[in-house]
Structures are given as structure tokens and as C-alpha cells.
Amino acid sequence: MLLQKKSQMNYLVTGGSGFIGSHLIEQLLQNGHSVINIDNFDDFYSYHIKIKNTLESIQHFSEFDFTNKKEDDIQKLISISQSGYYKLYYQDIRDKKGLESIFKNHTIDLVIHLAALAGVRPSIERPLEYEEVNIRGTMNLWELCKDFGIKKFICASSSSVYGNSKKSPFTETDNVDTPISPYAATKKCGEVLGHVYHDLHHIDMVQLRFFTVYGPRQRPDLAIHKFTQLISEDKEIPFYGDGTTARDYTYIDDIIDGITKSIHYIESNHNVYEIINLGENQVINLNEMLSTIESNLGKTAIKKNLPMQPGDVQKTNADITKAKALIGYKPDTNFQNGIKKFVEWFLRK
Numbered sequence: 121m122l123l124q125k126k127s128q129m130n131y132l133v134t135g136g137s138g139f140i141g142s143h144l145i146e147q148l149l150q151n152g153h154s155v156i157n158i159d160n161f162d163d164f165y166s167y168h169i170k171i172k173n174t175l176e177s178i179q180h181f182s183e184f185d186f187t188n189k190k191e192d193d194i195q196k197l198i199s200i201s202q203s204g205y206y207k208l209y210y211q212d213i214r215d216k217k218g219l220e221s222i223f224k225n226h227t228i229d230l231v232i233h234l235a236a237l238a239g240v241r242p243s244i245e246r247p248l249e250y251e252e253v254n255i256r257g258t259m260n261l262w263e264l265c266k267d268f269g270i271k272k273f274i275c276a277s278s279s280s281v282y283g284n285s286k287k288s289p290f291t292e293t294d295n296v297d298t299p300i301s302p303y304a305a306t307k308k309c310g311e312v313l314g315h316v317y318h319d320l321h322h323i324d325m326v327q328l329r330f331f332t333v334y335g336p337r338q339r340p341d342l343a344i345h346k347f348t349q350l351i352s353e354d355k356e357i358p359f360y361g362d363g364t365t366a367r368d369y370t371y372i373d374d375i376i377d378g379i380t381k382s383i384h385y386i387e388s389n390h391n392v393y394e395i396i397n398l399g400e401n402q403v404i405n406l407n408e409m410l411s412t413i414e415s416n417l418g419k420t421a422i423k424k425n426l427p428m429q430p431g432d433v434q435k436t437n438a439d440i441t442k443a444k445a446l447i448g449y450k451p452d453t454n455f456q457n458g459i460k461k462f463v464e465w466f467l468r469k
């Protein structure tokens with residue numbers, strides 16, 4: 121269980137049972153802070169994975185006996201995870217009343233908002249739900265920050281806001297008026313509305329543009345995890361396009377470094393509104409990504425070639441000059457090492 125350390129700050133993390141959130145909470149707790157986790161255990165992927173993420177984030181390593189009744193399992197998780205330093209709320213950010221009772225019960229120094237409906241391609245099927253969660257849900261949090269006087273907010277944005285920009289690498293001052301998926305548009309909208317709350321209500325804000333994050337606990341729908349799973353089961357992988365689409369894949373430890381440095385930055389400065397790219401500034405195409413996984417697994421993929429998917433951008437590449445200069449961001453995981461660590465985790469889990 122948790123180390124009982126002196127608490128320094130009270131952080132509210134939304135989406136704290138997800139991939140990035142659970143790593144962040146683990147780090148914050150290890151640094152002696154108190155954390156409130158709000159997560160709705162959305163069925164975008166199995167709640168079992170989110171329960172395991174949560175337990176790992178609080179360093180609870182005993183077996184969890186799943187009843188396979190979601191509500192019961194989550195209640196059990198809540199009862200074993202609560203401590204003086206960690207509180208888990210099974211709560212949807214669309215439900216403002218529910219959120220309000222949490223804000224009433226706690227003194228919160230800073231919100232780190234990671235909860236979202238993620239995934240570019242599913243957003244084309246369910247655009248209204250993406251709007252409800254990613255825009256209205258986010259506004260609910262800002263409304264409550266306004267009402268409860270919470271002045272520090274870090275928000276997850278995405279490299280997808282750059283759309284099919286031909287300019288490379290992408291800098292924060294580039295025009296991002298041409299997103300190509302509902303998901304990307306909701307993230308851009310979050311940046312814009314966030315500025316309104318900063319300007320009108322003096323909420324200091326950092327918007328982090330994450331570039332396709334991977335590593336242990338990666339979401340199972342993201343290509344690196346999905347390919348690794350399918351190859352290991354000798355199943356076909358859906359391979360979109362001709363293999364030339366490319367991403368600035370970012371290792372989870374570097375993202376956590378970027379978030380914790382953003383926390384330090386926002387806590388030490390006033391009147392802040394910043395958009396910051398968090399990537400590696402390293403472009404890997406789909407062919408290279410696949411061959412790196414294959415060589416780490418010691419297996420060859422069975423490829424099912426499919427057309428490029430609507431909403432998918434051709435290439436991403438983060439200019440991280442601003443992140444380095446402003447917050448001291450220092451990513452240091454190259455793709456080969458990152459995949460090696462990911463596959464080791466995958467084979468262990």
C-alpha cells in the first residue's frame with residue numbers, strides 16, 4: 121500500500137485510472153502529494169485494465185478478484201484504495217452536480233485534466249459524445265474551478281490539432297484552424313475555451329499537446345499495443361495506408377516528466393496561459409514502428425493492408441524548443457529503447 125508521507129499539495133486528476141493518469145498519480149503519490157482521482161471507468165476499453173492501472177498507481181500489488189460485475193468491482197476498488205492521501209471517485213465529468221459535491225468536500229490546489237473520450241477514428245462514429253465529454257465535461261470542471269476559486273489547471277490537448285499540416289516540425293504558434301477529426305476539433309476547442317476561462321476568471325492554465333504516447337499500460341486500442349497483442353496471438357494486424365504515415369511517438373516516462381515540470385511551472389508563476397508540445401522530435405513511420413515491434417517480439421506480423429483511415433493525419437513531429445526552454449522538459453527515450461521497454465512490460469503482464 122501507499123507510503124505514508126507528509127502531504128505537500130492536493131491534486132485533482134481526472135481520468136486517473138487511464139494510461140497516462142495512472143502513471144501520473146503514481147508519480148505524484150511517490151512525491152508525497154495527495155491525489156483525488158475522478159474516473160468514470162468508461163467502456164471505451166475494459167474496466168478491468170483501469171482497475172489494474174489504479175491498483176498499480178497506488179502500489180497495491182495483491183491479487184484483485186474480479187466478480188465481473190462492473191459496479192461491484194469498482195465499489196470494491198474504492199474501498200481498498202482509499203487512504204488519507206488518495207481518494208477515488210467513480211464519477212462522470214458530464215455530471216456537474218456529482219462533480220460539485222467532490223469539489224465541496226476537498227481543498228484542491230491544482231487540477232490535471234486528462235479525462236476525455238480519446239481516439240481519432242471512433243470520434244467520426246460518435247461525434248456528439250465526444251463533444252459532450254471533451255467540451256461540456258471540461259467546461260463543467262472550469263465552471264467549478266471558477267466557483268471554488270481554484271486557479272491552476274493543466275489540460276490534456278493533442279498533436280491531432282495540427283491536422284494535416286505540411287510544416288514540420290509543428291510549433292505551438294502554427295495555425296491549427298484545420299483539424300480533420302471530431303476528436304481533434306474537441307481538443308482544439310478545449311484550448312480555445314480554456315483561454316476564455318484564463319482571461320475572464322484568471323485561471324492559470326497549461327495546455328499540453330501530447331504526441332501519440334506509448335509505453336507500459338498503453339491503451340489497448342492504440343496501434344503499438346494493438347499490433348503487439350495481435351502479433352503475439354498470430355492474428356492479422358489492420359495496417360492502414362502504405363506504411364509511410366509517421367508519428368512522433370512519445371514514451372510515457374517523458375510525458376510524466378513533462379507534466380510534472382508543467383506542474384512546477386504553473387505553481388511558480390502567475391497569469392499563465394501556455395500551450396506546450398510534449399513529443400520527442402523524432403519521426404517514426406508505420407513500417408519502422410511495425411518492424412521494431414516484430415524484432416522485439418521475435419515474430420513476424422501477418423498484415424492486412426487497408427486504406428488510410430479518414431481522420432488519420434499523415435505525419436506528426438513536435439518542435440519541443442518551447443517545452444525545453446519554458447519548463448525544462450528533457451525527453452530521453454528513443455523509439456528503439458521505448459519499444460524494448462514496452463514489449464518487456466507486455467510479455468510480463
Ligand SMILES: CC(=O)N[C@H]1[C@@H](OP(=O)(O)OP(=O)(O)OC[C@H]2O[C@@H](n3ccc(=O)[nH]c3=O)[C@H](O)[C@@H]2O)O[C@H](CO)[C@H](O)[C@@H]1O
Nearest residue numbers: 238239278279280330331332342343358359360365432433
Ligand atoms: C496525429 C494524431 O491524431 N495523434 C493523436 C491520436 O493518435 P494516433 O491516431 O496517432 O495513434 P494510433 O496509435 O491510433 O495510430 C498510430 C498509427 O498507426 C496506424 N494504425 C492505427 C491503428 C490500427 O489498427 N492500424 C494502424 O495502421 C495509424 O494510421 C497511425 O499511423 O490519438 C491519440 C489519442 O487517442 C493522441 O491524441 C494523439 O496525439
